[in-house]
Amino acid sequence: MLVLAIESSCDETSAAVVRDGRRVLSNIIASQVDVHAQYGGVVPELAARKHLEACPVVIDQALSQAGVSLEDIDGVAVTSGPGLIGALLVGLSTAKALAYSLDVPLVGVHHIEGHILAPLLEQPIAFPYLALAVSGGHTHLYQVDGIGQYTLLGRTLDDAAGEAFDKVAKMSGLSYPGGALIDKLAQQGDACRFEFPRPMLHRPGFDFSFSGIKTAVLTQIKKLDEPLEGQLLQDLAAGFQEAVVDVLSKKAFKAAKEYGLSRIVVAGGVACNSGLRKRFGQMAEKNAVEVFFPAPLLCADNAAMLAVAGDYYLSKGCRADLDLNARSNWPL
Ligand code: KG4
Numbered sequence: 001m002l003v004l005a006i007e008s009s010c011d012e013t014s015a016a017v018v019r020d021g022r023r024v025l026s027n028i029i030a031s032q033v034d035v036h037a038q039y040g041g042v043v044p045e046l047a048a049r050k051h052l053e054a055c056p057v058v059i060d061q062a063l064s065q066a067g068v069s070l071e072d073i074d075g076v077a078v079t080s081g082p083g084l085i086g087a088l089l090v091g092l093s094t095a096k097a098l099a100y101s102l103d104v105p106l107v108g109v110h111h112i113e114g115h116i117l118a119p120l121l122e123q124p125i126a127f128p129y130l131a132l133a134v135s136g137g138h139t140h141l142y143q144v145d146g147i148g149q150y151t152l153l154g155r156t157l158d159d160a161a162g163e164a165f166d167k168v169a170k171m172s173g174l175s176y177p178g179g180a181l182i183d184k185l186a187q188q189g190d191a192c193r194f195e196f197p198r199p200m201l202h203r204p205g206f207d208f209s210f211s212g213i214k215t216a217v218l219t220q221i222k223k224l225d226e227p228l229e230g231q232l233l234q235d236l237a238a239g240f241q242e243a244v245v246d247v248l249s250k251k252a253f254k255a256a257k258e259y260g261l262s263r264i265v266v267a268g269g270v271a272c273n274s275g276l277r278k279r280f281g282q283m284a285e286k287n288a289v290e291v292f293f294p295a296p297l298l299c300a301d302n303a304a305m306l307a308v309a310g311d312y313y314l315s316k317g318c319r320a321d322l323d324l325n326a327r328s329n330w331p332l
Pocket residue numbers: 010134135136137138161162163165166177178179180183268269270271272273274299300301
């Protein structure tokens with residue numbers, strides 16, 4: 001089955017053509033980062049307008065790169081939530097129009113479901129596994145028993161990990177989104193110079209909290225009596241990143257142990273983080289657990305990741321009606 005997938009939940013417009021839910025023939029991503037950077041964060045109304053412009057373009061590019069035409073498409077998968085409502089509606093309306101005019105089935109896919117199944121596009125991974133979804137809007141731990149079978153084990157009670165990265169970047173005078181910039185600075189920094197808290201690390205359960213780390217960084221910045229630049233900035237970034245990596249890795253491995261899971265998938269934009277990848281690799285060896293990180297292109301928001309679940313649901317006969325609505329909040 002040839003699935004056309006469309007993603008527009010936040011500030012990336014993406015279209016992909018995927019065969020049989022595994023073979024990515026194309027995965028085009030148009031980022032709006034430059035548009036939102038000047039405002040220090042995503043402006044929902046602007047995001048929706050930019051999706052309107054980009055949607056037809058990325059779909060054309062995805063079809064042409066895959067070497068197929070619209071008539072070859074057997075089904076359409078689209079992110080129907082969660083995300084920015086205006087942004088979601090653009091992708092969803094496009095997907096509905098295409099499915100209706102081509103007379104092919106349509107299915108709505110949960111954005112986080114896309115992220116936590118993304119590594120299956122690169123290699124087979126046996127179920128069950130533990131999935132840590134870490135992005136700008138989400139920090140969730142799930143037990144994944146199969147496609148469509150998810151048990152939420154923990155989630156952030158305040159900021160998402162990526163949101164904390166972006167806010168710390170902003171208070172350090174870096175541009176939006178700052179996660180990758182903090183990562184780069186942290187690689188040159190001394191993580192021991194500043195000690196930041198590890199919220200909820202020793203509490204029972206698997207929930208997270210990142211707003212305390214962010215506030216501790218702000219308090220530290222206010223106390224500085226020299227400009228935040230050079231080695232000082234690198235050390236601050238390293239200390240902050242170390243705290244986030246520590247909490248994410250220790251909680252994930254503790255959950256894997258408690259639930260008897262020997263595989264961990266880490267997905268979402270923050271899964272690009274070099275410190276997180278390194279730490280999970282080290283802990284994997286020690287704990288005899290296999291760890292899977294998708295390639296960076298599949299960590300960030302992209303449409304190909306939707307095709308894993310999309311293809312599965314379409315093959316099972318699931319069909320969304322044309323009254324399928326976007327959901328800004330939608331628990332998985
Ligand atoms: O999954 P994603 O592309 O979009 C959603 O939020 O859904 O994730 C974007 C988030 C941003 O917060 C960004 O700063 C963060 O991922 N990010 C990183 C890195 N690359 C992207 N955070 C830490 N280290 C990175 N290397």
